Amino acid sequence: MPYLDLFDKAVIDEHFSSNHLLGLLQDNHDYEIECEKVELARHEVLFQENQIHDYMYIIESGIFGAWRGSHIIHFIGKDGFIGIDSILGNEPATLTLISLTKSSLWRFAKEDVMRKLMYMQEGLFFLYNNMKVTNEYLINRSILQVTDAKERIKIFMTQLGKLYGEETPTQFILPKIFTKKIISNYLNLTSTTVYYICKELIKEGFLEPMSYQLIVNKVD
Numbered sequence: 001m002p003y004l005d006l007f008d009k010a011v012i013d014e015h016f017s018s019n020h021l022l023g024l025l026q027d028n029h030d031y032e033i034e035c036e037k038v039e040l041a042r043h044e045v046l047f048q049e050n051q052i053h054d055y056m057y058i059i060e061s062g063i064f065g066a067w068r069g070s071h072i073i074h075f076i077g078k079d080g081f082i083g084i085d086s087i088l089g090n091e092p093a094t095l096t097l098i099s100l101t102k103s104s105l106w107r108f109a110k111e112d113v114m115r116k117l118m119y120m121q122e123g124l125f126f127l128y129n130n131m132k133v134t135n136e137y138l139i140n141r142s143i144l145q146v147t148d149a150k151e152r153i154k155i156f157m158t159q160l161g162k163l164y165g166e167e168t169p170t171q172f173i174l175p176k177i178f179t180k181k182i183i184s185n186y187l188n189l190t191s192t193t194v195y196y197i198c199k200e201l202i203k204e205g206f207l208e209p210m211s212y213q214l215i216v217n218k219v220d
Contacts (some may be wrong), residue, residue: 018156021126022058022079024116025108031119032111035187038105046082046097046105049051053093055107062103063164063177066095072186074137075100077164083110084130100177123186150197162215206216 026035038057040046049052049068059080066074073095076082082097082105088111107172117124144152160183161172200208208215 012152017028021081021125022106024126025058025113025118026106029173031116033116034177035078036107038107039106040099040103042099042102044099046099049094049096050092052090053083054090054110056081057105057107058102058109060080060106062105063100063175064103065098065182068095071184071188072182075160075164075186081130083129084113085090085134086110120200149187149189149193150200153183153194153197154201156183156187157207157214157216162165165216172207172216172218174216176213180214 016172017079026031040062046057046064053170059078059082061078062081063073064076064080066076076097083093086093117126144155147155157174157178158172160174160178164175164178166173180194180198181191184191187194198207202209205217206219208217
């Protein structure tokens with residue numbers, strides 16, 4: 001790849017995503033490193049907050065929740081990175097990672113990943129791209145947290161549907177793990193507030209009247 005192309009935003013987004021990194025790490029033609037497939041059951045802990053762990057992961061399937069104390073901070077799904085944020089200094093983990101569904105991951109030693117990225121001319125652009133995506137997520141989360149409660153719930157449920165749900169021409173069907181309780185935790189709202197607003201959203205036609213699963217009707 002021409003050196004100047006590495007400074008093009010579209011090139012970085014296209015060539016330095018998580019699925020490209022997985023292919024690179026598993027390609028042992030030029031620089032071989034070990035990887036291991038890891039299977040986790042639902043609600044199994046991958047690692048705990050404040051623990052030092054020597055591995056980074058790329059999710060092949062499943063959804064994880066990232067917790068700080070009793071509050072859920074982030075959801076991570078297919079092709080998402082786990083542990084790359086501390087790859088340089090290997091500091092204690094700032095979050096506890098728990099599988100919300102049955103999950104499969106590829107596990108790599110952080111030291112091996114860092115050595116392989118340093119071996120490549122453009123390797124550090126993977127770290128840059130991950131940092132950029134994380135920064136964009138934090139900005140969007142901050143904006144969401146100061147939005148009106150009803151609008152906050154509508155925006156977040158739609159985001160969950162697009163990222164993790166089943167999409168039909170008229171609806172987003174959210175996985176059953178996304179309950180009103182976990183949504184209220186993430187949005188920093190009381191469960192009572194979320195339950196009340198969801199009743200209003202059912203009357204308005206935004207949500208289907210289902211007690212066991214959230215189904216979002218697309219807005220025309």
